[in-house]
Amino acid sequence: MPVAPTLVTVRQGHRLAIRRPRTDGVPLLLLHGFPCTSLIWSHTLGPLAEAGFDVVAPDLRGYGDSDFAPDAFYDFAAFDSDLVGLFDALGWDRVVVAGHDLGAMVAIDLANRHPDRVDRLVILDDSMPDLPDAFAAAGIPPGRPKPAVYDYQRRQGRHADELVAELNTPERRQRYIAEFFGHRMWCPPDAFDEADLALLTEPYADADRLRASFADYEVVMGTRPLSSPELIDRPVRQPTLMLIGRDQVTLGEHIEERSAIAFPEVVGPFWVSGAGHFLPWEKPTVVHRAIRSFCGDLLVS
Secondary structure, rough: OOOOEEEEEEEEEEEEEOOOOOOOOOEEEEEOOOOHHHHHHHHHHHHEEEEEEEEEEEEOOOOOOOOOOOOOOOOOOHHHHHHHHHHHHHOOOOOOEEEEOHHHHHHHHHHHOOOOOOEEEEEEOOOOOOOHHHHHHHHOOOOOOOOOOHHHHHHHHHHHHHHHHHOOOOHHHHHHHHHHHHHOOOOOEEEOOHHHHHHHHHHHHHHHHHHHHHHHHHHHOOOOEEEEEOOOOOOOOOEEEEEOOOOOOOOOOOHHHHHHOOOOEEEEEEEEOOOOOOOOHHHHHHHHHHHHHHHHHHOOO
8 A cells, every 4th residue: 555645744734745654864855746646656665665765755745635836836846946935845955866856956956046955866767867968068969850759748738728628537537547557668668557557546536636747748738837937958967777668659769868968876777677667666676776885975975
């Protein structure tokens, strides 16, 4: 059974729902992406707690059981403000941050925006800072668009209200989210069974939750204002571990070359065979053992 969520006030009455199996150890934050919630970490929370981490998986604002944005912002700086408030509420000083999908980009921004609070990063896909000039100077060609893969971005980012109106029942909303675990080929076939899909898509049965999850795509498409400029235009200086599932269609190109520039202290990237985009669920043993090894010095101390 998943660890039950609890609500923590992070600032001015605004609350995040968190899953936290223990309350002592090395601070470790696990950040989900789309189309997930903190439930995607269900198979890693226990082993990481047993390894000695005070591990916390929050629902980002608007997702899962967390409060909706009190200021209507769903950009990296807004997510970061919640997370720093969470650190303070938990009494955490410096934190190891692991992120996946949107959560990986939030982690990157958090590391650059609050370098004094982030000890190191774990990135569980090919997310990285956007450094076109540095990549070009290294002879790395720009990435090619994949319109057939990213068609959903345009609808969610430019026509979010119309899309939510079409998905006008809980069943339709859950079926839409389930597509990302299925025929969109973000992961190998049958990586998720019907029980998995029922659990992971249930938070999106609510129309307001689904609508809030589209806000990040509005930011990407420039149709929603930012609370503050994004800080993903510079390398991440903290030590960074990268794990990437081989079997997904969303992967970029020249990942090794780009990651060496984007993360000067990178370990990896390591390619995980038999896994796609959802490493925390598909390969939880690989993930928790990799994090444990990467942070072994912290666990000993």
